[in-house]
Amino acid sequence: MTTTKDQLIAKLQDKTANVMVLGLGYVGLPFAVVFAEAGFTVTGIDLDAGKVEKLNQGLSYIQDVSTEQVARLVAHGRLKATTDFAALKEADAVSICVPTPLRKTGDPDLSYILSVTDELAKHMHPGMVVVLESTTYPGTTREILEPRLGDTNDLKAGEDFFLAFSPERVDPGREDWTTINTPKVVGGITETCGEVAAIWYRGALETVVLVTSAEAAEMAKLLENTFRMINIGLVNEMAIMCDRLGIDVWEVIEAAATKPFGFMKFTPGPGLGGHCIPIDPLYLSWKLKALNYTARFIELASEINLGMPRHVIGLVQDALNEQRKSIKGSQILVLGAAYKPDIDDLRESPALDVIGLLEQKGAAVMYHDPYVPVIRADGHHMHKEMHSVTDLMAAVKAADCVVIVTNHKVYDYPGILEAAKSIVDTRNALGKAGRLSDKVTRL
Ligand code: SAJ
Secondary structure (H helix, E strand, C coil), rough: CHHHHHHHHHHHHHHCCCHHHHHCCCCHHHHHHHHHHHCCEEEECCCCHHHHHHHHCCCCCCCCCCCHHHHHHHHCCCCCEEEHHHHHHHHHHHECCCCECCHHHCCCCCHHHHHHHHHHHHHHHHEEEEEEEECCCCHHHHHHHCCCCCHHHHHCCCCCCCEEEEECCCCCCCCCCCCCCCCCCEECCCCCHHHHHHHHHHHHCCCEEECCCCCHHHHHHHHHHHHHHHHHHHHHHHHHHHHHCCCHHHHHHHHHHHCCCCCCCCCCCCCCCCCCCHHHHHHHHHHHCCCCCHHHHHHHHHHHHHHHHHHHHHHHHHHHHCCCCCCCEEEEEEEEECCCCCCCCCCCCHHHHHHHHHHHCCEEEEEEEECCEEEEECCCCCCCCCCCCCCHHHHHCCCEEEEEEECCCCCCHHHHHHHHCEEECCCCCCCCHHHHHCCCCCC
């Protein structure tokens, strides 16, 4: 007699399993497309009717997914979307790809996970595999999902259904490492859960790394991003120390980076942006606080990174001081608003802090970003909507100081250096020319 597990594995291996993806954002849509390409029939479920409509029309709304690919998969009946969670009653394999932001208090916000888990719980049946992809603190899968999916439906994890965690590793805009070829860590609530999830994922992904538990998989992701956050905090503090020592931190980093082993280059900047690096480590420190342990490295690095916008304001004050000017009443142009170069994402961008702090000190602030036409007032940084200036060079000439916050490739840096009265370069965007120019202040 074949068991529930055997029957599910058979469906996963012959790809007759119905795959459902909860959340069609920068993680969920690429995931859905990759599994549909692999031969599964995939249904995406998202609350955003606009996304659902676009996808069903064969249109992609995510930078890394081509409309050609979506159109082809939709036309072949491999991929579709809905806002109706009742579709889950047909599901065999479910991937949860919803946001895990922070609350204003700095605590984890699991509301998206809880919301979709409660919907999924209504449609759970024997023979399902469920994998959580959203970055979260260790223990979430076992403590939050298992009771709601299993206990409330009298289903036993590892026998009736299979529950695992697999951290997303999507880096928007990257073309060398994508959803299909980036190694994927998977860990189950039980050993069998992990094995079943790994079988599913091996049907579409090139490399699946099975670990012994969901907690190990949850923690691996947090190590990955905490590693980045702390090392960025280290080089930011190196920049502050070099500033006090009168040493060029960029030269120091370039020199250290010539070491072919045992060193990994990070660069200082105006702060830490994005929806991953500044946030994920705080999920870990929050969890450890509940266990009466202080994650000191995370807290210290976070403090340093959060202090960088204010450090930049100090550099602007120094630059204006050279012109016998104050911030108050000066015209300042912020160049680049997105959280990192050559993308349009504003989430947690340090540019918002820099603009807010300059405005608090009485500066007349303009910004330019070719990828970000408007910054909406969020009440936190910005009290009014701002629009990217249309005539960049006119704004550069008019400004008392230009602050390079995000070093998009498209900028004509030699032209900006020529036209500006004074520049604060927080990204070493001007390179050697900036180091040699007495109108440039560098981080
Ligand atoms: N930053 C620095 N100095 C650095 C690197 C980054 O100041 O040396 C700043 C960036 O300007 C940005 C923030 O840190 O404001 C985050 O930058 P990031 O390069 O880490 O970019 P993210 O946030 O897009 O990180 C993603 C992450 N991907 C996932 O979480 C799945 C991260 O794990 C990747 O390592 C990273 O992309 C990458 O390598 O590009």
